[in-house]
Amino acid sequence: MIQICDHKLLIFLLLIMSVLACETTEILTFTGYEGGKVEIRCPYESGYEEKNKYLCRGECSVLNKDIPVESGSPAKDRRFSLTDDRTTHIFTVTITDLRTEDQGKHWCGVRTGLGTYDKYTEINLEIKPDLVSVVSRVTGEHLNITCHYNSDLKNKIKFMCKGSDPSLCETSGIKVSSETNSTGRFSLRDDESAGVFTVTITDLTLEDSGIYWCGAGETGQKNKNKWISVTDLNINNVLASETTEILTFTGYEGGKVEIRCPYESGYEEQNKYLCRGECSVLNKDIPVESGSPAKDRRFSLTDDRTTHIFTVTITDLRTEDQGKYWCGVRTGLGKLDKYTEINLEIKPGKSEYSV
Structure with missing residues (x-):
């Protein structure tokens, strides 16, 4: 029986044994x-x-x-x-x-x-630390989803698929790839010099709502693709401002959300704004309005007068942002403004994907 008396030798032997x-x-x-x-x-x-x-x-x-x-x-x-x-x-x-x-x-x-x-x-x-991109659109519009990729993926097939689980959607839910370029309302354009490919969805429907994954690799090769980015798409009906139906938008803490507010033709030149809470005549909490600096710098507003939709973007979302809002359109002195009720949901969880 060999005895090891030198503790340094013992440590050395143990280190050798620890090699994986x-x-x-x-x-x-x-x-x-x-x-x-x-x-x-x-x-x-x-x-x-x-x-x-x-x-x-x-x-x-x-x-x-x-x-x-x-x-x-x-x-x-x-x-x-x-x-x-x-x-x-x-x-x-x-x-x-x-x-x-x-x-x-x-x-x-x-x-x-x-x-x-x-x-x-x-x-x-x-x-x-980044969150999933949360995007809201209304029916009938088109959407461009931009997917950035590293140079090592330049020669790989680019594709986008829909599904809550990428391991399932990569084989059964692929909508479009750089092999097909277009599938129905879905099309893909790859700019290799910029390292970006763009997927366009036209004539959006309510059924288009869901999770979309940008990927690169080999379509149909399960578990061998690299997932680049993910977009949570929320589609809403185009609603007239008189309707009592409520538009719901979802965001994540620390991220951003785009609240899209449709309005009627004829109000292109009128001011638009977002109002928090009950928004009564005598108590309007308006963090942002077109034509004026935002009272809350996390809020910004853009107005597309061609599509008759103005968009309020809120960044650095917080739990206290959750609740009732109103998309407002100024109608003129002595008249009631036009409103669309908004429900904003803020989720603490963050979406994930794996390679």
């Missing part, structure tokens, strides 16, 4: 947003279906494994959960309520048995 046995140098990168969630998909080899799987944070040495979740055991961090699809040989770790400290190196681990090294795949997790 990675069969590939390829690193999988996933992206999420603060407050949202991300799904980390971990492929593994056939033959390990019955073995425990886990996610390890940091360097994950033999002597220091930070494992927030492992199959067969309760998660040490309740934000983490793990499911194992033994048919496709992919286990998925879902992390919710993402935080900036979640960013960095992780490892997908598979237990191999006593006396053998576990199997590892290195993961790079990126956490972004």
Whole structure:
């Protein structure tokens, strides 16, 4: 029996033992947003279906494994959960309520048995503070969704698809790609020199509301595409100002929202404004009005006199912004202004997507 008396030699040997046995140098990168969630998909080899799987944070040495979740055991961090699809040989770790400290190196681990090294795949997790883009439009209009991409995606196929889950929409919900250029009311134009592609949707309908994903890669190649950006599109009916129907718009804390206010022909030259709360005749809280500096610098107003729609943009959204508003049109002295009631919803969650 060999005794190791030199503690420095012992430490050296232990360090050697702590080297991870990675069969590939390829690193999988996933992206999420603060407050949202991300799904980390971990492929593994056939033959390990019955073995425990886990996610390890940091360097994950033999002597220091930070494992927030492992199959067969309760998660040490309740934000983490793990499911194992033994048919496709992919286990998925879902992390919710993402935080900036979640960013960095992780490892997908598979237990191999006593006396053998576990199997590892290195993961790079990126956490972004940006929110999903929230856009509102009305029926009959057209919309341009602009998608910026890095130079490494220049020669890849660009596409956009619709669906709450990108892993589903990339195979079943693709609307248009740079291979087809146009599909019905959807068209795509790619400017490789600028690193931007633009998807245009014409003649918008209520059914067009939903989540749209800009991607690059190979259409139909599930889990092999890079998701670039995501847009939450809300379509409203064009409503006359006399109607009692309420327009609802949704935004996210820290983000921005565009409130689009339709008005009748004949009022192109009249002032437009947004009014908060009950907006009574004797108590109008008007943060922004055309022709005057905004009282609240987070509010701005533009008027498209051709389409008869003025748009109020609110940035740096806060929970106290939620509630009732009114799109107002000045009609002249001695006359009641024209109003459309607005309901603004502010959500604390942030949308996410993964690569």
